[in-house]
Amino acid sequence: PAPVSADAPTWPEEFAERYRALGYWRGETFGALLHERAAAHPDRIAVVDGERRWTYGELDRRADRLANGFAARGIGKGDRVVVQLPNVAEFFEVIFGLFRIGALPVFALPAHRETEIRYFCEFTEAVAYVIPDVVAGFDHRELAAKVQAQAPALRDVFVAGEPGPHTPLTDVARDDFVPYDEPEPSDLAFLQLSGGSTGVPKLIPRTHDDYIYSLWGSNEICGVDEDSVFLVVLPAAHNFPLSSPGSLGVLYAGGRVVLCPQPDPETAFPVIEREGVTITGLVPPLALVWTEAGPTARYDLSSLDVLLVGGAKFSEEAARRVRPALNCTLQQVFGMAEGLVNYTRLDDPVETIVATQGRPISAHDEIRVVDDNDQDLEAGQTGHLLTRGPYTIRGYWRAPEHNKRSFTEDGFYRTGDVVRMMERGHLVVEGRAKDQINRGGEKVAPEEVENVVLGHPAVHDVSVVAVPDAYLGERTCAYVILRADAEPLRPVAIKKFVREHGLAAFKVPDRVEFVDAFPQTGIGKVSKKDLRTTAAADQ
Numbered sequence: 001p002a003p004v005s006a007d008a009p010t011w012p013e014e015f016a017e018r019y020r021a022l023g024y025w026r027g028e029t030f031g032a033l034l035h036e037r038a039a040a041h042p043d044r045i046a047v048v049d050g051e052r053r054w055t056y057g058e059l060d061r062r063a064d065r066l067a068n069g070f071a072a073r074g075i076g077k078g079d080r081v082v083v084q085l086p087n088v089a090e091f092f093e094v095i096f097g098l099f100r101i102g103a104l105p106v107f108a109l110p111a112h113r114e115t116e117i118r119y120f121c122e123f124t125e126a127v128a129y130v131i132p133d134v135v136a137g138f139d140h141r142e143l144a145a146k147v148q149a150q151a152p153a154l155r156d157v158f159v160a161g162e163p164g165p166h167t168p169l170t171d172v173a174r175d176d177f178v179p180y181d182e183p184e185p186s187d188l189a190f191l192q193l194s195g196g197s198t199g200v201p202k203l204i205p206r207t208h209d210d211y212i213y214s215l216w217g218s219n220e221i222c223g224v225d226e227d228s229v230f231l232v233v234l235p236a237a238h239n240f241p242l243s244s245p246g247s248l249g250v251l252y253a254g255g256r257v258v259l260c261p262q263p264d265p266e267t268a269f270p271v272i273e274r275e276g277v278t279i280t281g282l283v284p285p286l287a288l289v290w291t292e293a294g295p296t297a298r299y300d301l302s303s304l305d306v307l308l309v310g311g312a313k314f315s316e317e318a319a320r321r322v323r324p325a326l327n328c329t330l331q332q333v334f335g336m337a338e339g340l341v342n343y344t345r346l347d348d349p350v351e352t353i354v355a356t357q358g359r360p361i362s363a364h365d366e367i368r369v370v371d372d373n374d375q376d377l378e379a380g381q382t383g384h385l386l387t388r389g390p391y392t393i394r395g396y397w398r399a400p401e402h403n404k405r406s407f408t409e410d411g412f413y414r415t416g417d418v419v420r421m422m423e424r425g426h427l428v429v430e431g432r433a434k435d436q437i438n439r440g441g442e443k444v445a446p447e448e449v450e451n452v453v454l455g456h457p458a459v460h461d462v463s464v465v466a467v468p469d470a471y472l473g474e475r476t477c478a479y480v481i482l483r484a485d486a487e488p489l490r491p492v493a494i495k496k497f498v499r500e501h502g503l504a505a506f507k508v509p510d511r512v513e514f515v516d517a518f519p520q521t522g523i524g525k526v527s528k529k530d531l532r533t534t535a536a537a538d539q
């Protein structure tokens with residue numbers, strides 16, 4: 001069994017030694033690698049955010065100044081800091097500042113609201129929370145003030161922008177060196193969020209060694225080098241745009257990261273032309289929109305070489321349309337914040353590119369496809385995907401009970417995905433065994449939404465299921481049984497209740513249906529399978 005550190009299981013020593021001996025774990029840290037890139041090419045542009053262009057030298061200096069400031073405020077190695085920033089340059093100075101002092105960013109998404117943020121702060125005992133001021137009319141400073149009143153460990157709120165009652169990030173930065181303890185390559189670098197299938201999202205502990213391997217491994221497969229210009233279209237903190245190959249992969253290679261504030265073609269296409277973007281990543285619904293808009297675009301998109309599509313299943317018909325519409329190579333990516341990432345290769349035959357979700361980064365990613373009893377299936381059969389390898393975690397952070405269910409005794413992660421393996425090792429995602437809804441790449445844990453709806457005084461019971469959707473792949477539908485004595489409700493009352501409870505907008509049920517009873521399985525549990533069938537038929 002894996003040795004258990006205080007907070008999470010990690011790789012057994014024999015595996016760690018193997019990954020080092022193979023040269024996968026290079027003994028680098030994020031803090032040190034930015035120093036090295038900045039020393040090697042200080043004047044090369046690292047990050048572009050609208051009119052702001054930061055060179056490697058400048059990003060490195062800014063990260064240093066924040067590292068000093070964070071350290072001066074008593075933030076140190078192992079401390080957690082919830083980072084919730086949109087696609088702005090400050091995201092990078094903040095996370096590299098934290099990496100440098102060994103503090104762990106907890107990567108919240110811009111869409112998260114009070115319920116999620118309060119949970120992240122309380123559960124991780126975060127000492128600080130980094131926010132923007134106002135985004136799309138939402139004032140993050142008010143949210144932070146509410147959370148701070150409830151999370152005793154939260155000493156500081158840092159604002160990239162107008163600070164309100166909090167501390168501006170610009171006041172944190174300082175030039176004088178403040179001593180701090182640097183992290184080791186085998187230390188945790190950050191906590192990423194799981195898509196989740198349980199009441200609260202699980203936290204994913206990633207180390208410098210393992211994550212950096214996934215970056216340079218991805219760079220080789222995606223053709224990323226110092227000439228690459230990567231457009232961050234999806235939320236920067238999500239694992240896909242962060243690491244597959246993502247902004248961090250491109251910074252590792254010495255390339256250029258361009259931030260896109262909105263994902264629509266009207267916003268993104270002019271940025272592609274102006275900055276000469278060569279590579280970007282999208283979820284399937286966005287890839288559909290871009291593909292529609294490509295042929296009539298008034299902008300020159302000819303610099304675009306590679307379009308990665310992943311996060312949810314990309315249909316074969318849609319995949320076929322990418323090259324004709326955007327004149328670039330499609331690369332499907334099937335990844336997960338827990339680790340394993342699969343890519344179709346740039347030189348794969350077209351049929352493989354359009355009809356599979358790729359194969360693993362590493363020759364040492366171990367893949368098993370098993371039946372319901374964990375028995376290995378024959379090649380080509382459809383079953384549960386289990387995986388273990390040099391950048392796949394051995395357990396979630398502070399979740400020993402959950403880890404017993406999500407990992408096998410010998411350390412394989414139960415992905416919850418149902419796949420089929422093709423002859424040359426390519427995987428086709430056929431479905432899902434976990435109770436999770438994939439809403440166009442945004443993951444919704446039904447249990448989390450159900451727990452909130454159950455808090456409504458008129459609700460007796462609720463079951464949230466996926467409904468097929470032509471655009472998003474899946475949407476959410478909440479089946480609600482009202483209390484016998486309750487006045488009838490309108491669906492919007494349930495949606496409003498969830499929103500006001502402070503859940504991310506993408507978790508608010510798209511549809512609400514009132515019913516008298518749920519279909520039952522043989523053993524008296526709610527049959528989500530039957531509910532899904534009903535929901536699909538009722539559309």
Ligand code: J2J
Pocket residue numbers: 193194195239240243244309310311312313314332333334335336337338341357415417429432438441443
């Ligand atoms: C079908 N399902 C997919 C795909 C992910 C790169 C790309 C994506 C993620 C990601 C990521 C899929 N086809 N192409 O972290 O580095 C579903 C699976 C998987 C879950 C993981 C990366 N690509 N999925 O989406 O942690 O169900 O990571 O287990 O958000 O998304 O979700 P997440």
